[in-house]
Amino acid sequence: MGGTNPSDLSESRSERHLLAPPQHLAGPGGLGHVDSFGPLQSIRDGTTLVSKNGMFEFGFFSLGSSKKRYVGIWYTNIPVQTVVWVANRCDPINDSSGLLTINGTGNLVLLYQNKSVIWSTNLPKHVKKPLVQILDSGNLVVRDEEDVNLEAYLWESFDYPSNTFLAGMKSGWDFRKGLNRQLSAWRNWDDPCPADFTLAIEFDAERQASPESYIWKGGKKIHRSAPWNGPGTSGVPELRPNQLFNYYLVYNEYEAYYMFDTRNNSVITIIVMNQTTSTGQRLTWIEAEKRWQLYTSKPRDLCDYYGLCGGNGNCIIGENPVCQCLKGFKPKSEEKWNLMDWSDGCKRNTPLDCKDKNKDGFVKFLDFKMPDAAYSIGNRSMNLKECREKCLSNCSCMAYANSDIEGKGSGCIMWFGDLIDIRKVSSGGQVLYVRMPASELGESGSMVRAVIVVAGIGGVSGMLLLGYFSRTTSKDRNRKTRVEEEKLELPSFDLSTIITATNNFSSNNKVGQGGFGPVYKGRLADGQEIAVKRLSISSGQGIEELKNELILIAKLQHRNLVKLIGCCIQGEEKLLVYEYMPNKSLDFFIFDENKAKLLEWGKRFKIICGIARGLLYLHQDSRLRIIHRDLKTSNVLLDHEMNPKISDFGLARTFGGDQIEGKTNRVVGTYGYMAPEYVSNGRFSIKSDVFSFGMTVLEIVSGKRCTSFSRQKEDLTLTGYAWTLMQQGMATELRDSCLRDSDHNLLEVLRCIHVGLLCVQQRAADRPSMSSVVVMLSSDCHVLPYPNRPAYFMETESPQRCPTSNLTGPVSVSDVEAR
Template sequence: MGVSSNSDSFGPLQSISDGATLVSENGMFEFGFFSLGSSENRFMGIWYKSIPVQTVVWVANRCNPINDSSGLLTINGTGDLVLLYQNKSVVWSTSLSEQVKKPLVQLLDSGNLVLKDEENTTSEAYLWESFDYPSNTFLAGMKLGWHFGKGLNRRVSAWRNWDDPCPADFTWALEFDAEHQASLEAYMWKGGKKFQRSGPWNGIGTSGVPELSANQLFDFQLVSNENEHYYTFNTRNNSLISIVVMNQTTSTHQWLTWIEEEKSWNLYASEPRDLCDNYGLCGGNGNCVIGNNPVCQCLKGFKPKSEENWYLTDWSDGCTRNNLLDCKDKNTDGFVKFLDVKMPDTAYSWSNRSMNLNECRDKCLSNCSCMAYSNLDIVGKGSGCVMWFGDLIDIRKVSSDGQVLYVRMPASELGKSGAKVRVVIIVASIGGLSGLLLLGYFIWRTKSKGRNRKTGDQEEDLELPLFDLSTIVTATNNFSTSNELGRGGFGPVYRGKLKDGQDIAVKRLSISSGQGIEELKNEVILIAKLQHRNLVKLLGCCIKGEEKLLVYEYMPNKSLDSFIFDQNKAKHLEWGKRFQIICGIARGLLYLHQDSRLRIIHRDLKTSNVLLDKEMNPKISDFGLARTFGGDQIEGNTNRVVGTYGYMAPEYISNGQFSIKSDVFSFGMMVLEIVSGKRCTSFSSQEDLTLTGHAWTLMQQGMAIELLDSCLRDSDHNLQEVLRCIHVGLLCVQQRAADRPSMSFVVLMLSSGGHVLPYPNRPSYFMETESPQRYPESSISNLITLSETEAR
């Protein structure tokens, strides 16, 4: 017998078939069968009934979908909740350890699906509950952590994608070490490695995100006793709807609140928040400070283990002490006080709740392995003791509400000035032979450190490996034409293989290039500073006579344009991968605009300048035309307009004005190309529209999906995802720069399926005849490059 309409529970003689649902008493949540995106697979789970945007918060059969409507949920003879396929195969069950006399399944107002024994009248005496087995969503009242009696480790794991709720490799869990009595803290894991850490609980909140703990919307709590260790949160206002979602696409953990007036989810907070939230970015004994250049600094009394890597912005080796500790006499060592920091990783720590801070200090001094100490709890005047052993990992500067860390120092370091030692070289923006000599000097500096030369006003840090010409000649088979990967505006690119077997791509600056030395110097200076998974990695340089070479990591799948504009290859670039590429490019561009050591405007973004690694991950390349800014500066002007027509923003062509919004324009054009498989520079339609004009017209007619590449229309794709990308692309190519979104908002729009997007204005370049020009036709060919293929 099926359940009655709008019931919140059912018993042994009832069942739920596909089409029937349970609804919580307050009407907030619904439980039953559903499909995701464009997939026809059927899943069983819980979603918000009161919200018009499909928001699934829990899935039972995450990796075992049903491919028809024969699913049936029932209670078997032992009291287990069982999901059957075609009335025989068990797809999912609760697997209770004991038989239930009078089982009842109920969907609670909290969104928790529970199985209980009606004969047991004890409140919350649940035999099984969905809250113990989170999906990708953390609801108010749920518990993140351990229950030892039940043998549970409640962790939240991202879906593989919006059509597939099977757990991906991005998870959020509470970790503890009972043997060492370490503090409790939550980690995000990516691919089996620590990805982000919020810091240990300090009685009020987590030490790494004090501003979240001080909010007026949520109450956070850590419960730690002999039976359980867990984090939980509740909303202070019962009318507030809020969730935490693990997003595999953006690798973020997002706090979302529902805005009823806008009928959309609003991003309240997101982690990682910035570069310093990346786990262990500065290595052992390093301190990450957003706003500093570089963001990573060694703690006072420490120095980089590898100065060469440190100034190449590879901080993973961390820092080592200037002088060793003297453990013979505890009175010779002392401590340096660091204010407002995120406490180090507690994986190698020890804690005691009853000790005071003075006792904690003495105990640390009595153990030669103790490197630092602090209060365990900062409520009131503080209490408890936590001590760290070995390298101090994942420290960062936080707001003024942060915690105090006492780091052990030898007597020789106590009282020393905290002045920072920085190796600086000065760069002048000069060209010709003097520019070449200066660039040679920059690179030669890796062999002769510590020399300074003043030739201008702009300061740059640079260290980069120098390759011998003979090594490059051997690797590329003497620049054989059979090794040539493509040819760009400044010369050919060759594939090579070093003696150790590493594949490389060598960019050979053409001797006849009159502009090349400036662009080469610019690229060396910029890329040496950049570290991001969606930016191409520069391995080194070679300057010898007339030869000027850049050595990059090799991208086996060449450039993005070689896929999306090739009818045969495009078929293999299914929508899910295209969406990941769009999101990857967006994250790389956000890093350039906001999170890198310098604010960088690329100025030549196009599909041929996006390379693909062996796993088809996108990497932005070719920084020869890029410009850097400091502070809050986001735009500039030039009399020399360079780039590729079609990708260039109208204000750049007409006035020479470039900004982060001109990069956004180029990104939007690429999004429309990736979706459609059509080049923006060669698109034509019966109405004589450009690619942007065609897309905008289709959107107005409610036919935006017609823009999708014809080779994908009969394959599986997420309809809402495709439409969202078209919408975002059109927002990015609006005529006025001020109307275009920032890349931070672009990333949010791409990752948040429930966010209501503003409607785009009529795009630039609507008709083929509307190309804005400031320069005479005779000179424009010298300023704007055509969209040639630049494969790698």
């Protein structure tokens, strides 16, 4: 794994599946500071070998508070003990009677109580003068002292990786030795036995298919590197040499492997398979801060997850939704596709006619990560023209490309059946030629020009965009004009009717107080219960905000959005009439010690998912793209079945077409829930709503207000506390105290915390879209990317202290507490 954007990762328990708790292991006396031993020597528990450069140490160790003893290799001078290789991964010794010695055949043997063999090497031949040595690279080797070639190793630990990949190691195949070097995660931070999370190089030599790197979770692929096509892989530009690392992708008759080394010997970096987060992580050691820092991880984003968009589906980060059908294809299941379930993929608009190959041609797609090579055949001697003709001659051939882009377009690779796991990339991509029937090739009837734009989901979304552009005839038509031209088609109540229904706005009927005025419960003559929002004369919400809310919410129809029944504008009175929510707002429950007990985890999870679906509707499925701008627990109302309904659209903004963000000089909303880019410079987008959602999720899980939370000892905010707990492998400690003794789905709790932290990342681009959030919440088998350090980590970074000097206009902020 490579990467270019280091994120701040402090020492954490979640890493301690490889970073065990600090413990001094070097034993007194014995061999002292030596790097090797021979047949007449041994290593007892308490003595170690140390590499000549002092970097690595080999011997016995324990993990955590356990007394079980393992044999392995770790960094000598890194205070956060970092174990990089373990011999007896699943066979620990229960006491200190372990002994490492060399037997009569020259093999290194681990004995228990001086008789039982726990682990041993397997040399290819008997050796009279074997030498066991720990090298400066961290490689433990067995060699023949009589061999003048000091690198003629008979056995080496690098051939049998644990969960950690070091510089100079090879991941992949050695055909001469019959070795396939794979990484496998530890079960947890104190159990190094292999888990079901692995990294392996795979290929089919008979088909001449290019090697590819896969990450597996159990029997399921969760990430794929893309085929090797020279010194790199298509769609993975970070595997090109850079200022820090050299990368090597080698494929010949003897070997197929990946390797890296550092250009600066002072750089300490490792790749580790993390079972907890289901990611492969590159970590670098920050000596000045005495901690490991996350450099990059795989999968790195939503499109990095294997086959997310199904067959013939193209994943494009930044699109909404991220999955699009290739040009000439359409969703196999429109219903699933619209529900963000893309697993069925896409089918052709027009089937191929194999009776006449001359009727088919190819569409050229630029900047693609190549499809899974498991469904391909290669031929390194063919040129691209020959490759095209070969593909046309076989009706099952769906696409072709150069197999080696570095050779100025040499070699041929052809794919058969559906194209799996493709994505559009910004750099490092390749040209893919996809077979099409004549009807999809345009007027030329042959190969069409390069295609960058892909087919959208169509249907309702397309009609909504068409309706928007038909109304907006010029860029100069401003929002105010469009608002005034809208027809509300909303019932208008007489003021006398509302006065009667609310008992003349009696204080006994008052159920809430918002930033723009009080809310009253009422009952109409037919018995219908209503909630009346009475805009105060002195409130900041004038006629513009009122029209805005009326127009928006009157035309929104979704089970997780509050329903507007009517309005009343008479004299100084401006009233909005809503359906009544008998259970008030979400904050009424979760921040009250006694009422919080009424919200057991199942109800909280249902509320989180409901809010997510409501926001998804606003961002994607409503007539216009709507940004709420003030999502928080007090603006989530609960009906009689505790179903959540998003309310208060007075600050919402609408976008049309492909617009996804805007900028304002008047920042409005609630501190604590506002995204950092909105607070600092007035930029708002669908990702600022995502930030507010993430903060709301953390509040629902914890029962703590983000605006008043403080960990005095660490000076942490709610986001900082949640992220730190996750790093330490203690995320469940974030749960509301009333949930900790109850029987509920801990995996759901952890998933919600993880999703919440993904949503509150500092950079808007790093946050997922709401379509991705809905998918992540609804699928317990979906592997989540690892979140970067969140915004507002410390109290000194809290939004209340964020500077606003770069704003050119007035700053308007609603009350910190519930509105």
